[in-house]
Amino acid sequence: MPRGGGRPNTGGKRPGAGRPKGSHDVKTRAVAAALAEQGITPLEVICEAMWAHYQKGELDAAASLAKDAAPYMHARLSAVQVGNPDGTSPVLISLVEVVRSVPGSNGQPHADSVSG
Numbered sequence: 001m002p003r004g005g006g007r008p009n010t011g012g013k014r015p016g017a018g019r020p021k022g023s024h025d026v027k028t029r030a031v032a033a034a035l036a037e038q039g040i041t042p043l044e045v046i047c048e049a050m051w052a053h054y055q056k057g058e059l060d061a062a063a064s065l066a067k068d069a070a071p072y073m074h075a076r077l078s079a080v081q082v083g084n085p086d087g088t089s090p091v092l093i094s095l096v097e098v099v100r101s102v103p104g105s106n107g108q109p110h111a112d113s114v115s116g
Contacts (some may be wrong), residue, residue: 047065050066
């Protein structure tokens, strides 16, 4: 028996199959716009409920709601590529090397920078 069943065109990706790209965004945006026109957004509801639980001392419930609201309020950290504009590898140097490179420093930190 062939893979994917005995019927043709079963299994695997087929052209034109599935939901059209962007179709779910249209409805989602329409619902969000309607709620915003009423003066309240889902994020506002989550934040108000979180605050109410927090004031009652229900920290577990408040933390759960804070977790739900966080992606809408705080951007995710993204990976940062380290490198030089000219494509060469970065060179790591220590603070000691920086101090030693300053003319007249004799390799010692300045007296004002030493905390006592």
